Amino acid sequence: MATDVVVLAAGKGTRMKSSLPKVLHCLAGRPLLQHVVDAANSLQTPRVIIVTGHESDKVRSEIKGTDLCYVEQQLQLGTAHAVQQALPLVRCDATVLILYGDVPLIQPDTIQAMVDLAADGSLVLLTAVLDDPSGYGRIIRNSAKAVTAIVEQKDATPEQLGICEVNTGVLALPAAKLKNWLPAIDNNNAQQEYYLTDIIALAHEDNCKIKTSQPLFPQEIEGVNNRSQLSRLERYYQRQYSERLMMAGITIADPDRLDVRGKLTAGTDNFIDINVLFEGNVDLGNNIHIGPNCVIIDSCIGDGVEIKANSIVEGSMIGPGCVVGPFARLRTGTEMAENAKIGNFVETKKSILGKGTKINHLSYVGDASLGANVNVGAGTITCNYDGVNKYQTVIGDNAFIGSNTSLVAPVNIGKDATVGAGSTITCNVADDELGLTRAEQRNIQGWKRPTKKIHPSSN
Ligand code: UD1
Numbered sequence: 001m002a003t004d005v006v007v008l009a010a011g012k013g014t015r016m017k018s019s020l021p022k023v024l025h026c027l028a029g030r031p032l033l034q035h036v037v038d039a040a041n042s043l044q045t046p047r048v049i050i051v052t053g054h055e056s057d058k059v060r061s062e063i064k065g066t067d068l069c070y071v072e073q074q075l076q077l078g079t080a081h082a083v084q085q086a087l088p089l090v091r092c093d094a095t096v097l098i099l100y101g102d103v104p105l106i107q108p109d110t111i112q113a114m115v116d117l118a119a120d121g122s123l124v125l126l127t128a129v130l131d132d133p134s135g136y137g138r139i140i141r142n143s144a145k146a147v148t149a150i151v152e153q154k155d156a157t158p159e160q161l162g163i164c165e166v167n168t169g170v171l172a173l174p175a176a177k178l179k180n181w182l183p184a185i186d187n188n189n190a191q192q193e194y195y196l197t198d199i200i201a202l203a204h205e206d207n208c209k210i211k212t213s214q215p216l217f218p219q220e221i222e223g224v225n226n227r228s229q230l231s232r233l234e235r236y237y238q239r240q241y242s243e244r245l246m247m248a249g250i251t252i253a254d255p256d257r258l259d260v261r262g263k264l265t266a267g268t269d270n271f272i273d274i275n276v277l278f279e280g281n282v283d284l285g286n287n288i289h290i291g292p293n294c295v296i297i298d299s300c301i302g303d304g305v306e307i308k309a310n311s312i313v314e315g316s317m318i319g320p321g322c323v324v325g326p327f328a329r330l331r332t333g334t335e336m337a338e339n340a341k342i343g344n345f346v347e348t349k350k351s352i353l354g355k356g357t358k359i360n361h362l363s364y365v366g367d368a369s370l371g372a373n374v375n376v377g378a379g380t381i382t383c384n385y386d387g388v389n390k391y392q393t394v395i396g397d398n399a400f401i402g403s404n405t406s407l408v409a410p411v412n413i414g415k416d417a418t419v420g421a422g423s424t425i426t427c428n429v430a431d432d433e434l435g436l437t438r439a440e441q442r443n444i445q446g447w448k449r450p451t452k453k454i455h456p457s458s459n
């Protein structure tokens with residue numbers, strides 16, 4: 001059966017104190033609403049209908065997913081009113097699942113279980129038993145333990161306030177029933193809002209079976225209203241991510257000092273030191289050692305690689321056995337074949353390093369292709385940019401580039417060629433040649449350095 005997911009995301013989020021709509025604030029590098037949409041997209045044949053309010057254009061342009069549609073709720077008159085806006089897009093034969101754009105950690109397994117339970121025409125509520133239920137709607141059950149209604153905190157009697165089973169807001173039910181009941185809801189309550197929760201009593205009156213199901217962990221149903229709550233969910237998410245990595249065979253120096261904003265896939269026997277950040281899609285092989293304070297973004301790292309402290313690696317492919325850092329910056333398009341080395345204070349961009357090639361210190365190599373076993377001396381710069389265009393530098397196998405060399409691209413250095421230290425190379429150097437542009441040294445005998453004149457009065 002098809003599932004239509006309605007995501008409520010019209011709230012202003014005043015307590016975030018932000019010009020950004022609340023649901024676009026990020027958890028683990030992804031907007032809150034994106035987490036919810038991704039969970040919804042994990043269901044079979046979902047259509048995801050997002051109810052937006054303020055700044056809906058911004059929301060639309062940020063959120064990605066399959067079969068997404070948007071409806072606008074101009075005035076926030078309550079959760080039932082919000083769902084009402086989505087009804088025209090809900091397919092009559094679907095199961096409808098209601099989710100919230102500011103409840104980001106809802107799990108695919110939890111919502112799949114609810115959709116399955118609703119397949120027989122039941123209404124399914126996600127409920128939780130909390131030590132402190134304040135603020136939440138309370139689940140009312142009769143003597144046979146059947147759910148008969150939900151009462152909001154502000155409308156509850158003192159006796160009802162003592163109930164610890166709460167409404168998480170998440171529910172699933174057949175579309176046809178939702179379309180029947182929703183118009184019957186009024187705003188005759190303490191907040192003068194149209195409460196979606198009022199459909200529970202309507203379902204009970206209609207003898208519709210009401211089932212309840214529970215989340216896997218309490219944070220799954222926590223909403224974000226302010227930045228403090230956001231940070232708590234962020235830490236929970238990151239800690240869980242670290243736990244999964246450790247169970248999969250990765251040693252993490254401190255699981256509270258590792259952040260993954262995206263997806264990290266990894267083999268075994270990797271070691272990750274403190275304060276490491278992964279972003280986007282990162283793939284690690286086996287036996288990799290990552291030193292402290294590294295940032296690794298959208299990269300693929302081969303077996304046995306060592307990335308030393310304080311290195312930044314982005315959009316790069318690092319082959320097996322390579323060594324990077326400390327303090328290296330690999331920018332997009334850096335590809336290192338096996339056993340290559342990029343050392344301290346080296347920046348690379350769109351550059352290919354052949355097997356065993358080394359750029360050990362203080363260099364910039366951009367738009368370059370280096371063969372195998374090339375040695376690039378300290379302070380080598382590829383001058384790849386004339387202010388308008390970018391040009392290539394090509395260096396053959398076993399070439400030796402002396403320290404403090406400027407390679408003015410486009411330029412080719414041949415195989416086994418040598419460039420003398422301090423050269424500015426503007427013409428190609430052929431295989432086995434020495435290229436040298438160094439001015440000849442002059443020594444001046446008896447040269448006296450200027451000396452400071454000392455006046456007695458100034459002492
Ligand atoms: C709601 C439930 C309550 C439950 C709680 C769980 C109702 C009436 N109450 O209360 O039983 O315990 O969630 O957190 O449903 N929204 C809109 N448009 C509106 C109103 C709300 O999009 O007109 C969105 C909000 O942005 C928010 C969500 O719906 O993300 C919940 O609305 P809110 O008013 O905060 O409901 P609660 O009072 O928390």
Ligand code: CA
Binds near residue numbers: 191
């Ligand atoms: Ca409310």
